[in-house]
Each structure stands twice: as C-alpha cells, then as structure tokens.
Amino acid sequence: MLFTEISFQIGSGTPPLTRTDLATKLYMLASSYAFEEEFIRRDNSRIQGNGDLQEVFEDLKIRLEDKFDVTAEQRVTIRCTAQDMIFQKDRTSFCQLFVEVMAVLRRDKAALKMTNIFDLPGREKRLQSVVKKVTSSVRNAYRQDIRDSITGTEVKSLKAFTFDAAVKYKRGGPGEKADPVLAIHNAILVCCQVLI
Numbered sequence: 001m002l003f004t005e006i007s008f009q010i011g012s013g014t015p016p017l018t019r020t021d022l023a024t025k026l027y028m029l030a031s032s033y034a035f036e037e038e039f040i041r042r043d044n045s046r047i048q049g050n051g052d053l054q055e056v057f058e059d060l061k062i063r064l065e066d067k068f069d070v071t072a073e074q075r076v077t078i079r080c081t082a083q084d085m086i087f088q089k090d091r092t093s094f095c096q097l098f099v100e101v102m103a104v105l106r107r108d109k110a111a112l113k114m115t116n117i118f119d120l121p122g123r124e125k126r127l128q129s130v131v132k133k134v135t136s137s138v139r140n141a142y143r144q145d146i147r148d149s150i151t152g153t154e155v156k157s158l159k160a161f162t163f164d165a166a167v168k169y170k171r172g173g174p175g176e177k178a179d180p181v182l183a184i185h186n187a188i189l190v191c192c193q194v195l196i
Contacts, residue, residue: 068123070130077112078131080171081105082138087169089182094142098135102128142169146189162186 017025070078082101086094105127109118117123145168148154149161156164162183166174 068126070117070127074112074114074117075130075134077114078105078134079138081112082131082135083169084171086135086138086142087165087182089179089185091185094139097139098128098132101131101135105131138169146186150190158183158187158190161190 078101081104082097085091085100085104086097105112105114106118109115114127117127142165145161145165149156163174165186166182
C-alpha cells in the first residue's frame, strides 16, 4: 500500500479525522514501525554474535592508546624505585639509571602495578619518557643534596648526610644501624663532588 492509501484509510472513518489528528496518528504509526525495526535489528545482531562489539572494542583500544598516560601511583612507584636504586652502595654509574629502572619495572611489573603498560609499544614508549624525566629529576636532586652537604648554609657531617640521604632515598629508610659501606660510598661521592 502506498502512503496516500494508508492515510486515506485512517482518515476515512466516521466521523472523519482532522488534519492534526491524522498527522498525529501517522506519526505514532511510523514511530511504532521504527521501534519494531530497531528490535528486529538488535535481535539479528545478537544472533550473529558479538563480532561488531569486538570491532568496537578494538577501535576504542586503539583510540585510547593515544590518550594513555602513566597514573599518579605509577609515577610515585617510578620515583621510589629510582631513588632506591641511586642510593645503592655499589652504584658507580648514574647516567644510565633510567635503563636499570625500566628493567626493574619490566621484571616486577605485576608487583609494581605496571601490567597495563608492558607489551604495548605505545605505552612502553610513554613510560620510558616518564622514567627518563623522573630519573633525571632524582639524579639532579641527589647531586644537589651532595653539593649542599659540603657547601652553603646546610653543611653536614658525613654521618648526618648519610642518614638524611637514607631517609630521603632509600626504600624503608636508614634502618636501625648505619651501614659503614654506605657511609664510605657517600664519602667518596662527597669528596669527589661527583656530578651525577
């Protein structure tokens, strides 16, 4: 049936419908047909499976890859790891600290809550950028602490510097007894005024 025939049949009752009533009834009929068509489409897609849904999720995953950033908790973890590693008593190399921090993060990704980053190249690249910035910041802070301990207004004894640095950099703090090897390591760094 054509639209004009349908509208003639709807409007030809006794008493005849006004144009406004006719338009309202036609609109309601069209809405119910559209509603029914939507139900049929949903049922068909449900029967066919979730292929379309999987494609949507893949598309969202790709789009979110560009918007990814390291969380605040992950940044704190990176900083704590870098500070603990820079304060090791056998550390002689400071410039490539970020490489070692990345290795620790990769090795302990589950414990350090980094599983959402590794094995995704875009996220790993973003993490590496953040790790470089954080380790550079930690390295500069350590260098400034060494400098400030021997010059300026905050000159400290070796024992006081080692304790303060352990509080600031070492995970778990200085411990109950001072480590003499750590004090010797700090003495070498202070005496040489190593520019880390």
